[in-house]
Structure formats: structure tokens, C-alpha cells
Amino acid sequence: MAKNDVMNKKTVSKQNMKTPAFLLLEFGSETPLYQQIRDQIVLAIAEGHLHDESPLPATRQVASDFGINFHTVNKAYDLLRREGFVTLTRKKGCFVRRATERDFRRIEDWGERMRTLLAEGVARGLAEDKMVKFCKATLSLFPHLEIPANAK
Amino acid sequence: MAKNDVMNKKTVSKQNMKTPAFLLLEFGSETPLYQQIRDQIVLAIAEGHLHDESPLPATRQVASDFGINFHTVNKAYDLLRREGFVTLTRKKGCFVRRATERDFRRIEDWGERMRTLLAEGVARGLAEDKMVKFCKATLSLFPHLEIPANAK
């Protein structure tokens, strides 16, 4: 009877929002938890599970669901904000934001990371057309989103 | 006249091998030094600057040229060995090895990293065909290596 006064309606918050199913943490991984959270949210955006202005659960909620510290979630959200993927406001919380190329100051970094990854494939002897094929196949699994006309 | 007894012929080693020009370290980067060394050697293999059985300078030589500790270089070399990119033997030193797909136990990991990177592009609103085009253009800059027939 240790955790008795928990599980009131106070623990749920932000329209009783549960942590989405696409968020899965691998605790044994060498990838930091905050990085995993960040990557999976970006992936969820690409997969269409999250759209522009989609709400994300509160940091304390996610932390509670995974049994981790809310500061870890906060770090992921803050990173997403600095990258332009979400907006953060108090009380309202965390919302997905349509990141534009304008925000993408690290597009050179993206290209560099892609180049490093492709080089690794080449150094492995992977055929170039196979890699391109893999990229096309992977991209085809993402829904083809319509860019709204009011995007500026 | 502090470093006077240095710069003898003793400091140079392994056929008087200098650190190759393709190795450049960015000290301000958030990428660890050993990871940078690893990435650039893989890149050099893909770019054809290093071939099968190409020699790499000794760990102490690279460390000396960059003013870093040789343990850091050792860590990079050991990582490359575990990934199958080089062979390490005492006295002979470090040599590039033709890594096969058989060594590539982390090919799923490669695909996962590629997926994460492509998803980031999609989430940014980058056009899919532009990304594919970028990959093709990047790959075309790598020399098209002939896989020797005696590869088993």
C-alpha cells in the first residue's frame, strides 16, 4: 500500500493525454534517452502520426509513464524546440510545429551526416544502387504530406 | 629550447609515415575525437584515398601530429578493427582491410540510422526526390571501386 495517494485524477493532465504509442524507449541502448525521445518524435512527424499543431503530452506525464525523470523529457523537448520542430508555451504545453527549411540552419550538418553514412556503405562495399533503392523504399513508406499553401 | 631532444629521426616511424592529409580534426566539435578519426578514415576508404591493405600511421604518430593523446587514436583504431575496417598487428601496425557485408553485423543499424536521417528530412519538409538526388550526387563523387574477384 505504498503508492496509495497516487493515481488520483491529478496525475493525468493536459486533456488526460496519455503518452503516444509511437514512443518506445530502449533502456539498454547506448543512445541517450533524451536523444531517443527526440528521434522518435521526429520519426512520428515524418510518418504522419504527428501533424502541425499536434499536442504532445506534458514532460511530467511522459516521464511518469516511462518511470524516468521529467528533466530528461524536458531536455528532449528543449532540443526539439531549438531545432524548430515544436513550440513550447507554459500551461498549453508542447505542440508540433511545421519546421521549415528556414529553421534548418543545420542543413549542412544533415548533408554531412548523410555523406558520412553513405561513405560507410561504400566502404562496406554496398552497391550504390542498392543504397539508393533502400532510401527510396524507406521514403516511400512515409506518407506524402501536402505542404499547405499558407506556408511562408 | 624546451623541445630540443625531440625531432630526432626517432620521432618518425613506420616507413617515416606522416599523418595523411585527409585526417582533419575539429576540436570545437561535439563529436568525440575518436569518432571523428573513425569517420574520416571510413570516408577516406570510400573516397579511394585508402585501399585494401593501405597502411595507416602509427597511433603515436597521429597523436603527436595533432597534439592529442595516443590512447584516443588507439580507441579509434580499435573501433575500426571491431567494425572490420582495419587489421591491427604489432610492429606492422594498422592496415586497411576490405570490409565485407559479412562483417557488417550492424547493417540493420545502418538502415536504422539511414531511416532516422531520412525521417528528419521528411519532417523538415525536404522533398523526397531532392533527398534521393542528393544521395545520388553524393555517391557519384565516390570512385566506383572494382570489387576484386578473389573476394570471398
Add this chain to the structure above:
DNA sequence: CTACTGTTCTATAATAAATAGAACAATAAG
């Protein structure tokens, strides 16, 4: 006002990265 949310602050422990020095072990070369 109240409750919820992100924000900021300090603090601690665990892990990783980088440095440092010493010694060991295999082996090519003389």
C-alpha cells in the same frame, strides 16, 4: 484564484571522453 505547464536553479551519482604514464608483447629489421 487554481491548476497545469514549461522554466530555472542547485545538487548528486553514474558513465563516457580524454589525458597521462608505465610496462608488456609480438615481430620486422639489422
Add this chain to the structure above:
DNA sequence: CTTATTGTTCTATTTATTATAGAACAGTAG
């Protein structure tokens, strides 16, 4: 055989990152 080179192994220290923890602050929707 001897020597020098090179990777390997060991302990140790410093610094940075990661994750946790608790407390308090500050907007803001209801």
C-alpha cells in the same frame, strides 16, 4: 640475438555528459 617499433594492457586522473532529484518560479487557460 638484439633492437626498435608498434599495438596492447593496466592504473589513474580530469573533465564533460547523462540522468536523477527536489525545489521554486512564471506564465496562462479555465
